[in-house]
Amino acid sequence: MTATDQTQSPLDTGPRLGGLRRFMHHHPSLVTMPALLAISLAVTVAIHPEYDSFDAQSLAMGAMPLALAAAAQAVVLISGGIDLSVGSMIAVCNVLAAATMEHATFGESLLLAAAICVAGALLGAVNGLIVVFSRVPDVVVTLTTGFIWGGVALLILERPGGGAPEEFLQLGAGFLVTPWISGSLVLVAAAVAIIWIPVQRSRLGLLLYAVGSDKAAAFRSGVNVELTRFLAYVLGGLLSAVGGIGLVMTTGIGSPLAGVYYTLSGLAAAVLGGVSLTGGRGGIVGPVLAAYVLTLIPADLIFLNIDPNFGQVIQGSLIVLVVMGGGLVGLLQGRKR
Amino acid sequence: MSAAADPAPAKGSAWQASAGRALNLLRRHTTAALLVLLVCFVGGIEMIVPGTVTPTWISNIVLFAAPLGILAAGQTLVMLSGGIDLSVASVATASAYLMATHSSLGSVACVLWGLSVGLAVGLINGVGVAVLQVQPLVMTLGTGLMTQGTLIVYSQKMLANAPRVPSFIQSLGSGKVLGGIPIDLILWAPIALVVLIGLRRTGLGRLFYAVGDNREACQLSGVRVWQVLLTDYVLCGLLAAVAGLVIVGGTNAADMSLADVYLLPSVAAVIIGGTSIFGGRGGYAGSIVGALILTVLNSLLTLLDAPEPIRQILYGAIILILAAAYTRLTD
Numbered sequence: 001m002t003a004t005d006q007t008q009s010p011l012d013t014g015p016r017l018g019g020l021r022r023f024m025h026h027h028p029s030l031v032t033m034p035a036l037l038a039i040s041l042a043v044t045v046a047i048h049p050e051y052d053s054f055d056a057q058s059l060a061m062g063a064m065p066l067a068l069a070a071a072a073q074a075v076v077l078i079s080g081g082i083d084l085s086v087g088s089m090i091a092v093c094n095v096l097a098a099a100t101m102e103h104a105t106f107g108e109s110l111l112l113a114a115a116i117c118v119a120g121a122l123l124g125a126v127n128g129l130i131v132v133f134s135r136v137p138d139v140v141v142t143l144t145t146g147f148i149w150g151g152v153a154l155l156i157l158e159r160p161g162g163g164a165p166e167e168f169l170q171l172g173a174g175f176l177v178t179p180w181i182s183g184s185l186v187l188v189a190a191a192v193a194i195i196w197i198p199v200q201r202s203r204l205g206l207l208l209y210a211v212g213s214d215k216a217a218a219f220r221s222g223v224n225v226e227l228t229r230f231l232a233y234v235l236g237g238l239l240s241a242v243g244g245i246g247l248v249m250t251t252g253i254g255s256p257l258a259g260v261y262y263t264l265s266g267l268a269a270a271v272l273g274g275v276s277l278t279g280g281r282g283g284i285v286g287p288v289l290a291a292y293v294l295t296l297i298p299a300d301l302i303f304l305n306i307d308p309n310f311g312q313v314i315q316g317s318l319i320v321l322v323v324m325g326g327g328l329v330g331l332l333q334g335r336k337r
Numbered sequence: 338m339s340a341a342a343d344p345a346p347a348k349g350s351a352w353q354a355s356a357g358r359a360l361n362l363l364r365r366h367t368t369a370a371l372l373v374l375l376v377c378f379v380g381g382i383e384m385i386v387p388g389t390v391t392p393t394w395i396s397n398i399v400l401f402a403a404p405l406g407i408l409a410a411g412q413t414l415v416m417l418s419g420g421i422d423l424s425v426a427s428v429a430t431a432s433a434y435l436m437a438t439h440s441s442l443g444s445v446a447c448v449l450w451g452l453s454v455g456l457a458v459g460l461i462n463g464v465g466v467a468v469l470q471v472q473p474l475v476m477t478l479g480t481g482l483m484t485q486g487t488l489i490v491y492s493q494k495m496l497a498n499a500p501r502v503p504s505f506i507q508s509l510g511s512g513k514v515l516g517g518i519p520i521d522l523i524l525w526a527p528i529a530l531v532v533l534i535g536l537r538r539t540g541l542g543r544l545f546y547a548v549g550d551n552r553e554a555c556q557l558s559g560v561r562v563w564q565v566l567l568t569d570y571v572l573c574g575l576l577a578a579v580a581g582l583v584i585v586g587g588t589n590a591a592d593m594s595l596a597d598v599y600l601l602p603s604v605a606a607v608i609i610g611g612t613s614i615f616g617g618r619g620g621y622a623g624s625i626v627g628a629l630i631l632t633v634l635n636s637l638l639t640l641l642d643a644p645e646p647i648r649q650i651l652y653g654a655i656i657l658i659l660a661a662a663y664t665r666l667t668d
Contacts, residue, residue, distance in 0.1 A: 041609035043439065053560045073398050082474070100647075121495050130657065130661075134657070134660070134661035134664060134665075135610075135661075135664045135665070136608070136657070136660045136664050137614040137615070138612060139421065139474065139604075139614060140604060140605070140660055141602055141657065141660075143604060143605075144601065144605065144653045144656050144660070145653065145657070145658050147649060147652070147653040147655075147656075148649065148650050148653035148654060149600050150647040150648070150649060151645075151647065151648070151649030151650035151653065152650060153646075154645060154649065155646035155647070155650070158646075176550055215506060253435050264481070264482055265482075267475070267478060268479065268482070269480070271475050276475065277475055278472070302563045307490060309486065309489045309491065310489045311486070312483075312485060312486025312487070312489065312492055313483055313486035313487050313490060314486075315482060315486070316479050316480065316481070316482030316483030316484075316485075316523055317479075317483055319475065319478070319479035319482065320461070320465065320476065320479040320480060320483060323465070323469075323471040323472070323475050323476060323479065324464075324476075326473055328469055
């Protein structure tokens with residue numbers, strides 16, 4: 001939410017318009033997504049004037065797993081792949097956390113959380129290895145591994161249960177300084193800052209974009225395409241693991257079936273956030289912000305006393321409309337030429 | 338193409354040479370290879386649990402394979418043109434539910450209600466993919482979510498109209514005639530024939546391959562690509578709706594997650610059957626065998642009496658191994 005101010009402030013400074021145009025050209029989602037989020041927040045406040053820190057906190061908590069699922073999907077999409085097992089990896093890490101932390105102390109829980117992050121990265125590594133070595137299309141591989149991880153999650157915890165120490169839950173459910181900055185918001189920002197930003201700034205970040213935009217060209221320039229694709233899946237697994245742990249913090253338990261929703265919605269948020277399915281374009285901030293927009297919609301519907309089940313209809317329609325709108329723009333531009 | 342990729346070295350031992358020849362034979366007759374695999378699976382079941390493979394068992398396998406086979410037909414058509422349809426499971430569920438809630442209107446009307454879902458979602462998918470050139474994966478994912486959400490809202494608004502599966506749908510999904518011929522085979526066989534012959538002998542069928550192989554070339558040679566793709570997705574939607582009716586006839590209960598379990602198998606059957614996800618290569622014959630293999634596999638896992646999580650893991654792992662083996666063989 002803080003990104004809104006940063007990107008919107010140049011809007012009213014005239015001389016910097018050229019720079020803004022260039023910025024918009026290179027990072028369209030960094031302008032449109034904060035704007036869309038600001039609009040949906042404004043709409044929320046308009047229809048629900050008594051919007052307070054409690055609502056903001058529940059939004060942050062509700063959106064956290066989705067934001068991380070979107071981030072995980074975005075990394076893989078940027079590298080030119082796709083990961084339809086994100087939700088199941090979240091579920092595995094979620095039940096792992098809930099099953100192992102139930103009787104642990106706070107310190108142990110933190111260590112366990114680190115171990116689960118490693119486990120998530122391993123799940124991602126398995127995805128990556130199969131995609132790279134089997135040469136089976138990534139959609140098929142991850143659709144199937146998603147099914148397998150679902151079985152693994154059921155194996156760890158047959159039905160919703162488990163738990164974690166109260167202090168650990170407070171990391172996500174509590175707040176920092178003011179109730180407006182909830183722990184889950186900080187967690188998402190930290191995950192993006194600690195995991196993605198160093199990657200994006202490093203050689204690997206460049207390679208991810210290179211491989212995503214043109215595998216053959218990247219290969220001929222001496223890029224290890226297979227290693228790069230593999231690492232993208234590992235990063236996806238790692239971010240999913242953070243999502244799974246975050247889900248424990250916000251719900252207090254582990255649920256083996258909780259993940260299903262996050263695969264589709266995470267992909268939706270990634271696409272909405274400006275990541276290209278053909279790879280090589282987009283970032284992570286856009287998808288993360290899109291996750292908050294997608295979470296706001298059902299909340300707004302509750303404020304409006306509309307059946308919140310419409311939320312899914314609207315989420316689906318939003319994706320369809322956004323991608324169709326994108327296609328229409330392309331069609332019109334093509335005709336002009 | 339396969340002859341050029343002959344891996345057997347000329348100077349290799351006789352065993353290597355014959356192995357190479359066998360591999361080449363498999364490459365050229367992939368559907369036959371799949372049939373061999375199917376027979377091996379059935380033989381394996383008979384070895385593990387002797388006395389399982391009876392005419393009744395075979396007729397049950399066909400009975401369970403039919404809805405998957407019909408779903409895979411639509412998926413095959415879409416994949417041949419270079420797409421994928423991830424909304425088939427939601428469409429099948431919605432079709433079954435809408436049919437069940439309109440069962441009081443009579444048999445023809447309620448079936449038409451069910452099929453209307455397939456037509457509507459297929460049209461939306463088609464317009465998105467064909468006209469607006471949206472990636473099929475995102476498009477069908479979005480429409481799948483939309484369909485599912487709409488169905489949930491609809492189910493809550495229509496509490497008075499409790500879903501009821503009419504008896505003729507029940508016999509379609511679970512009945513047998515003439516001493517063991519599943520009724521759904523009587524529906525599946527003509528569909529399969531039309532798809533098989535249509536893909537090989539009709540202009541539209543060949544256009545599916547052509548568009549999947551090279552969309553630009555088709556466009557440049559005067560093919561109205563958007564019409565081909567639109568037809569493709571509408572057909573897939575309709576076939577998914579039909580499959581939904583068969584599935585609900587088998588379970589006799591229209592619930593919200595009825596056909597969810599069919600999404601992965603519908604894609605897997607086509608992939609195992611040798612249709613390329615990038616389009617232009619493959620056919621429905623392989624998908625039929627793929628659907629049968631997956632159904633036999635499911636039956637094997639049931640026979641082994643493994644707990645659900647283990648079953649799920651094994652099922653997925655075997656699909657992956659089959660798909661990987663197939664990709665290695667044909668690439």
